[in-house]
Amino acid sequence: MDYATTNDIQEIVEADRKNVWHHLSQHKQYESQVDPRIIVEGKGMRVWDQNGKEHLDAVSGGVWTVNVGYGRERIADAVRDQLVKMNYFAQSAGSIPAAIYADMLIDKMPGMSRVYYSNSGSEANEKVFKMVRQISHSHYDGKKNKILYRNRDYHGTTITALSATGQEQRKAQYGPYTPGFVEIPHCLEYRDQYGEADYGAACLRATEEVILSEGPETIGLMCLEPITAGGGVIIPPEGYLEGIQALCKKYEILLHIDEVVCGLGRTGTWFGYQHFDIQPDFVTMAKGVASGYAAISCTVTTEAVFDKFKEDPSDPMSYFRDISTFGGCTGGPAAAIENMKIIEEEGLLENCQKMGEYCLSALEDLKAKHSVIGDVRGKGLFLGVELVQDRETKEPADEKLVQAVVGDCMANGVIIGATNRSVPGFNNTLCLSPALILTKEDTDIIVGAIDNALTKVFG
Numbered sequence: 001m002d003y004a005t006t007n008d009i010q011e012i013v014e015a016d017r018k019n020v021w022h023h024l025s026q027h028k029q030y031e032s033q034v035d036p037r038i039i040v041e042g043k044g045m046r047v048w049d050q051n052g053k054e055h056l057d058a059v060s061g062g063v064w065t066v067n068v069g070y071g072r073e074r075i076a077d078a079v080r081d082q083l084v085k086m087n088y089f090a091q092s093a094g095s096i097p098a099a100i101y102a103d104m105l106i107d108k109m110p111g112m113s114r115v116y117y118s119n120s121g122s123e124a125n126e127k128v129f130k131m132v133r134q135i136s137h138s139h140y141d142g143k144k145n146k147i148l149y150r151n152r153d154y155h156g157t158t159i160t161a162l163s164a165t166g167q168e169q170r171k172a173q174y175g176p177y178t179p180g181f182v183e184i185p186h187c188l189e190y191r192d193q194y195g196e197a198d199y200g201a202a203c204l205r206a207t208e209e210v211i212l213s214e215g216p217e218t219i220g221l222m223c224l225e226p227i228t229a230g231g232g233v234i235i236p237p238e239g240y241l242e243g244i245q246a247l248c249k250k251y252e253i254l255l256h257i258d259e260v261v262c263g264l265g266r267t268g269t270w271f272g273y274q275h276f277d278i279q280p281d282f283v284t285m286a287k288g289v290a291s292g293y294a295a296i297s298c299t300v301t302t303e304a305v306f307d308k309f310k311e312d313p314s315d316p317m318s319y320f321r322d323i324s325t326f327g328g329c330t331g332g333p334a335a336a337i338e339n340m341k342i343i344e345e346e347g348l349l350e351n352c353q354k355m356g357e358y359c360l361s362a363l364e365d366l367k368a369k370h371s372v373i374g375d376v377r378g379k380g381l382f383l384g385v386e387l388v389q390d391r392e393t394k395e396p397a398d399e400k401l402v403q404a405v406v407g408d409c410m411a412n413g414v415i416i417g418a419t420n421r422s423v424p425g426f427n428n429t430l431c432l433s434p435a436l437i438l439t440k441e442d443t444d445i446i447v448g449a450i451d452n453a454l455t456k457v458f459g
């Protein structure tokens with residue numbers, strides 16, 4: 001076939017079936033009756049597949065990414081204009097959009113000052129780990145090199161990002177892992193591990209116990225999602241993140257907040273950590289930076305961190321000896337500039353807060369109706385619905401049934417997500433992360449689809 005001109009979508013489906021390996025997918029099903037899904041077009045909150053079927057996308061491109069919605073011509077135009085002027089040069093030199101975007105971004109992040117560009121969330125996190133290991137060598141004789149991560153948190157797909165991930169099913173069969181990564185407990189109050197009155201304080205005490213047993217002098221970094229995404233949409237308990245910051249200060253541990261999902265608007269503030277009274281040393285971001293219009297990620301540090309890499313110019317090994325080839329692509333920051341302008345000009349942070357509250361309350365209403373809903377949680381347009389067999393025992397709902405809910409919504413033209421191959425036995429949380437342009441009408445359609453699916457699957 002002439003791939004450039006074919007109008008025969010079935011030929012595309014067959015080309016996909018023959019040669020494409022889809023992410024997170026068991027392919028056996030595509031050998032016979034099921035066609036791989038091809039998403040052909042998107043506009044606003046909606047996408048169309050190869051059969052012309054329309055879907056309302058409540059997960060922003062499947063994985064909480066397309067925050068400003070599909071079909072934004074002004075982003076495409078800005079990228080096009082930039083690419084024909086100057087598409088690429090290694091980021092050892094600067095570029096006009098990279099400088100402008102860094103300035104715009106830092107303006108939204110008081111206390112932060114340096115932006116290091118690369119092109120995926122995993123890579124942005126790996127930069128932090130490398131910086132911390134180098135600081136350990138240059139300032140602590142190589143001893144303060146351990147990195148704490150939290151049970152249920154995810155920090156990416158590479159072997160080292162997985163080493164910092166607390167999701168057993170994501171990690172299984174891909175070891176051995178990078179040494180020096182140590183797990184601390186999760187902070188999901190609904191699944192309280194301690195049974196004490198002050199859950200946040202109990203989490204902090206358990207975290208401090210890990211710090212003390214490992215030896216604070218061996219720990220360089222604590223790495224956290226401000227709101228855990230794929231591990232179950234976990235909102236931290238009152239005072240918890242402030243307590244984490246205090247522990248980090250007490251033991252001279254740098255604090256890294258992974259904003260790959262929360263970053264740029266998802267929770268109704270620019271960043272998830274900005275709901276709390278904390279000042280991180282590192283912030284990483286990717287998905288919502290350019291809403292998927294170009295690949296870009298940012299590792300943002302304080303000036304104090306940055307300074308550590310220029311203390312001794314006479315030492316040729318003292319600066320950050322790292323490069324990301326595609327961190328020099330100018331399309332990323334060009335798209336990110338327009339993405340941020342759209343969020344500001346259209347008041348999308350405010351809309352996210354407003355629609356988030358509306359959606360949360362509609363989901364609470366569903367909880368009153370369906371006993372299978374054990375817990376509803378969320379911040380802005382980042383929402384989770386945990387399904388259980390029994391509200392008393394909180395035994396998680398059968399994963400197959402959770403997936404059946406997702407499947408039923410999809411069949412009815414609404415794309416929702418669910419925690420998937422993450423925490424064994426606990427892949428039971430439905431996930432919603434619609435674009436920040438969400439309206440009441442579309443919220444009603446999404447919640448209505450979930451309502452119908454729950455009735456169909458659980459009665």
Ligand SMILES: Cc1ncc(COP(=O)(O)O)c(C=O)c1O
Pocket residue numbers: 063119120121122123125154155156157225229230258259260261286287
């Ligand atoms: C919190 C978090 N960090 C990091 C990543 C990894 O990002 P990427 O897939 O762009 O490497 C993800 C991806 O889902 C994520 O959810």
